[in-house]
Amino acid sequence: MLVDSTWAQFPTAQMGEVVPRDVREVYEKGLKYLANSQSEEGDWKSGQTGPGITGMAVMAFLASGEDPNFGIYSGNIRRGLRSVLSSQDKTTGIYGGSQGHTSMYNHGFAMLAVAEAYGAVDDSDLWSGGSGSTGSNDSPLTLGHSLELAVRGAVTSQKKNRFGGWRYGPDAKDADTSVSGAVMVGLLAARNAGIEVPDEAIDRGVAYFKSMTSPSGQVAYSGVGGYDDSIPRMSIGALVYAVSRRKDMPEFKATLGALTNRLEATTSHYLRYGQYYQAQALFQGDVEAWEKWNKQLIRELKADQQEDGSFTGSLGKSADTSMALLAMALNFRFLPIYER
Template sequence: LALMSFLAGGHAPGRGKYGDSISRGLRYMLACVKENGYINDNGSRMYSHAFATLLLAEVYGMTRRRDVRDALQRAITVIVDSQNAEGGWRYQLFARESDMSITVCQVMALRSARNVGITVPRSTITRAENYVKQSSVHGGSRRRPRHYGGLEGGGAFRYQLRGNSRATFPLTAAGVTTLYAAGNYESRLIEPALEYLRSQLGHFNNQYGREGHYFFYYGHYYAVQAFFTAGGSHWRSYFTTMRRELLRNQRADGSWPCSCGPGTAFSTAVATLILQIPYQYLPIFQR
């Protein structure tokens, strides 16, 4: 995420003000790629694998480096091969069940890789898309979800398919972003989900924003992509609110607070990514 933030600002490996920092970070990332293609160095499992794969795809699109392509190809194979029967992914490789928060990361990595010429089976995307559709409270399972950290609404997406799995602002943003990344821009589930996000934005920010909870940054990492792709009044209203919220919360040293979760490197990377989305320097963040 930190490297993605530099790239989103128009910098590249070996070029620009932060080119050397990006090059060093990329060397570390490539060193973390295991022989089988799995990328993991800190226990975050398929989360870290997906974010690292997304980075490699964006870097490959900029540089066309053979070593980056080789690592990217192997990492994509891991994602494709580990998709489970539900159509999604979970924390561990080859898990039997899925969740929305892990699935969205994988689909974004697959989309980015496909954008730069890496073969991704259409069936993998279709199965992931169907999983997301089933996760919709509006169009999928009719079981009543738990609205953890939010208000009730018919357009939400849930964490998992089973039981009364929770439906939240971050998971709903992830659901919309996954549909868009799968190439589905016309689903009847999208508009109700965007309305759900709009209705909860103030509540979510008040609950998690000021203290810098990691839910705040995680949720808006996907919300900004959902609203930006939707465009129009959805985007204008959202970004006006979020730009004001983020600039108000920035500390004097340039960082953003993270009272719960991975720390200020994470929160600052996500905050700067959100603010730089309109630049559209990275293909994955383009309309």
Template sequence: MKKQTEFWKVLIAPLCAATVVVSSFVATSAEKAAFPGVDRAVERGFEFLRKQQKDDGSFHHNSAVTGLAAMAFLARGYVPGSGPDGERVERALKHIISEQAEDGSILGRGGRMYGHGICSLLLAEAAGMSKNDRVMAALRKACELILRAQAEPKSPQHTGGWRYEPRSRDSDISVTGWQLLALRAAKDCGVKIPSEAIESAVGFVKRCAARGGGFSYQPGGGPGHARTGCGMVSLQMCGQYDAPEVRRGAEWIRSHEMNWGREHFYYAIYYVTQAMYQCGGDDWGWWQSRLEKMLLEHQNGDGSWPTTGGEGEGGQVYSTSMALLALCVQYHYLPAYQR
């Protein structure tokens, strides 16, 4: 348990973000890949993931990694309960709901609020697609815990955000990103979320904006790729596409090249991909070619992607899920990420 909790704490330091619903599966790309072979690489990645699901519906002993794998299937357009891959998503949802405690938490075996945010976001996406009463009930309970955790007394600098534990008294941008996106997605599904909660979270994210561009882990810190992608997406998904913090974030990313295998590589490519896709135009074109080149060059023969520094405990289920979530943005199946 300690090892698993430490894994998520190490990863949390630079990261964040993500999203909502899909409708029905159509096997086509809505947007051109920059490199040939992307569609095939994506399918090979799913071939690997399909073999990893266990009898209880999980893809990994950590519920957050199972949540990421299930979200990857949603991002490719596989609807819960529809077809073999939709059934895989359905089984993963049942497993995650079975881990929810009476107080609404889905803290799993390590990861605490970080894992709770990921699983809550997955529930919101699934609720928007399937209108399943059990999923909606679990989502409401999960959101209640998120709101209670946000309301814990914090200093002015940390007000509005979240941290590792439900009763933490400070906040960081990575844990905050998952909770904020889960609340936004839940609100779109009809769950009553106070507007003040969203506004307060946005305020914390903006306080994490670094002076020279990009976003820091906590107010006053230095920027990094994953933190910057997280901050940008958090604001974009709350409607602040043209916020100066977002523009400066894109400029920071373009002036700081990111190479294969850097620490927390998959978190960084995931968040930066979502952010630059929302920016569109030259920003997206610049990033898309780099992303696809890196991932196609390093995919394993079995369709998985290798783990990199700081992310090993999640295994290749984690690295493959994150790579697929980044590559699948072009398919437009998650409406919250549509321009």
């Protein structure tokens, strides 16, 4: 799904008054918080940190419909992307290094952000006024080159994994559906942007999710069994099936059905993370269900937004604010990954 000319328009120019006033007001207040809390280096340092969190914030700016090259947040977008690209190991292709509990989370979300920026952000202006350092080499990376390296890194990691998924580190031998969802959506976004992604990688990833999905639509975390009513995991499963164009699979219908039967339910852990994925899964699978749920989401986020424009949750203000805004961003329909 390649970016089209609507990128340069304000959201309401495309959607008219379909974009609710509350959405626009909450979203703009949230973007101001992210703009004001971004560091000089281009990242965010409140709560969870890393290129994945930076990528989430960048996507929140991109999703607003402001021109990413000349709009009021274009400087924030460029600084954020420079930070993400500078974190990439040019040998492995992994964003943020290969160590730590959140390594492949960071890689998946950063890869998604670069894929969404690719084709929309002018590479020729990306490094102007910023450091050209990109870690292991001196020459700055373009978005396309960085994305190709990121795909290679994700595929190499998957080949080491007997489950066909991913876990915390790129050399992990086990897998879980949360990390695997982040990487799979990043790979699918890269493919949508025109980057070559091997069919085998997508097929193995889908097969892993199939093995973790129960007939009732519950999605296990890791290992064997352990099914429960986790809204985030059911949403991740449904989204992976939908974006990989596997809507004919019984597992997609099961996960979507489980979600639509629980529209009133909320997740007690990682609330914003759950909202981020549930919004996309419902929109991809059942627009009428999404519209009903979206009205509820808007009310909740309007009530939850802090005076400074931020949102609180389990991951820290930067991550939780970015995910809350991205859950609302389907009202704008600007990011390519949000297309149906």
